[in-house]
Amino acid sequence: MMQPATLPWFVRHELALAWRDWFSMMTAGKPGRGLIVAVSLVILAAFLHVLAYGLVAHYADVGDNPGKTTLVVVTGCALLSWSLMLSQAMESVTRAFYARADLDLILSSPASSRRIFALRIAAIAVSTVLLAILVTGPVINVLALSGGVRWLSAYGVVIAMGATAAALAVALTVALFRLIGPQRTRLIAQIVAAIVGAVFVIGVQAAAIVMYGSISRITFLSSDFASSIAPDTNSLFWLPARAALGDQAALAVTVIFSLALLFTAIAIFSTRFGEHATAAAGIAETRVRQSRKSGFRAISARRALRHKEWVLLRRDPWLVSQTLMQIFYLLPPALLLWRNYGSDTGALTILVPVTVMAAGQLSGGLAWLAVSGEDAPDLVRTAPISPRAIIMAKIEAVLGAVAVVMAPLLIAICFASLRIALMAALGIAASAASATAIQLWFRAQAKRSQFRRRQTSSRVATFAEAFSSISWAATAGMLAAGTPFAIGGAAVSLVILALTWTISPSRGAD
């Protein structure tokens, strides 16, 4: 029998909660789906391994004494992953601070709150590592299969990266808390997380575009320039890369250093974690005042709905950071546009699919918020407007927001090539309309606060939205390149939409 309120007892409690939470997320809360989820995961793992084989197998053989270029590429790839891990860890820390959940119970119990908060920081590190392993695991396995078992030590590096990311995320969030207070930290931390996740990924891509006119990050990392500015090969900077390449001593130092960093962060911050979480919980009671001088405006019901959607979108901190991410990922294509301005239009055609893809993803998120994330469904449904008018207003709100985000880039493309701008606009319209339609077909009433989980409520909708955005992106890219295969791309997109409609609950409801 386990002693209550001890560390192992808390570990068991947290593990049980985490498992149930994960299982419910994977099965969308529907019992009897366990086997389907298990089979899907096996298929996904197999697919990722095949994909990884095609991408990295030929890089596996690096010899016994890796050169500087190899170290730069491995370190660069690790830093790319690490920035995403840091972003995810910051998200998790922010959520842990602001989710009230069992905070009252913990703080009012005689159990050591420091112990449970220490455990929660450790849990953030574990979840960060697990997610990173899900993505990097197939790559590491393929490298080990093709280049020898020494690559398996990269798993150790992933663990070290997760530990340092969690330690730094806690430190950064607490620093923000102390600097700007709990009220602003929620928004700023989410934006910082988005920027941290994107800045290195985009920075390397931007360097590749500016210097080599290529959108590939590897082009930059394997360039002579990157090698020339990198530290000498015997620098400690390369320890993680050497560890990933199988150097056991380097691995031991990397793992011990990062775990020490994590334990230090836990020791320092777990004592004040409860204090910060209490302060964060207090902001739910804080009132936000809106300055308003004008009176009521005379507006139609449709306009009232559109206006409401835009106000809610603008005032949603999470969505602000999400939108920011979309805009960030448009920076490299914008840079490519700037670099190739006035030259041939060949490079411009690369822009089109990226832009179309981003528009589809953005529309999907916005459409979910407007359609499924309606916080006052009874009010809207009891208003004297037809359901069709309500849906039309929401579609207009979504597409209007997408247009505002995409317009600057489209206008810039217009100056370079009117034809390509037209193709991009068509692609954006098709992709945004399709993503919105899919969200309409699969709408299910939810709270806006459940936005993060929208993907798990209907996996069919998520995959359909992704496939539709990809196929419209490919279609628009082919159109811009002037190839007749674009007709095939459009046909595939329409087939995806037709299939999605066939299996959607909306069709069953008719």
Next chain:
Amino acid sequence: MHDQPVAALDIKGLAKTFDRPAVDGLDLSVRAGEFYCLLGPNGAGKTTTLRMVAGLLRPDAGEISIFGVDALRDPVEAKRVTAWVSDEPMIYDKLTPFEYLEFVAGLWSIDATEAESRARDLIGWLGLEPHAHERCGGFSKGMRQKVALAGALVHDPKLIILDEPLTGLDAGSARIVKDVLLQRVRKGVTIIMTTHILEVAERMAERIGVIDKGRLIANGTLDELRGRAGREGTTLEEIFLDLVAEQDQAA
């Protein structure tokens, strides 16, 4: 021949089945300008009935007429004169009460000047003035319910349907809500309300309906219900419990 005054609500043979019949051939008529309370044990079919009247649920069978408008054939016209308030106030955390009322006025296409004047009055009556320009996110349950009620009144409906509007309200907030509702009835508005607080029904309602297992088992003024129970001076609670027990025995 006398012209019959148009009923505020006329329900005939209303039925709705989920996994079991929730509403089972319900007939109900509520007069214009009346304060009507619908009582019943948990799961009796009160909320389902009112949600169908408000246009939130499609009945399997039956007819609903609101001030002579067929609510199933012409829902938009019926909704124009109706307001719905549920026990869980659904408002937008990121909007202020003032913005919320402007939004509702827009949905009902009310003249902006008139709506603003009504909104300011309602905000004052409901004691929301100091919070009129604060986002609703940090509001207590009572304040949220008041905002929802203001939303229901801002378009000046002829029929207000309230499902357990006093749940979770403190005595002060409950008193304000009750006063506002009684004031509306005095102005000729029809109110249909469900409640588990029988004293409220006893004191406020002109007529009371008791629903159980989806059927209306009693309907009338408090005195008529007492007469039916055969016990003078008895409380509504005793009548209600007797009626439900009778129904359970019959079942």
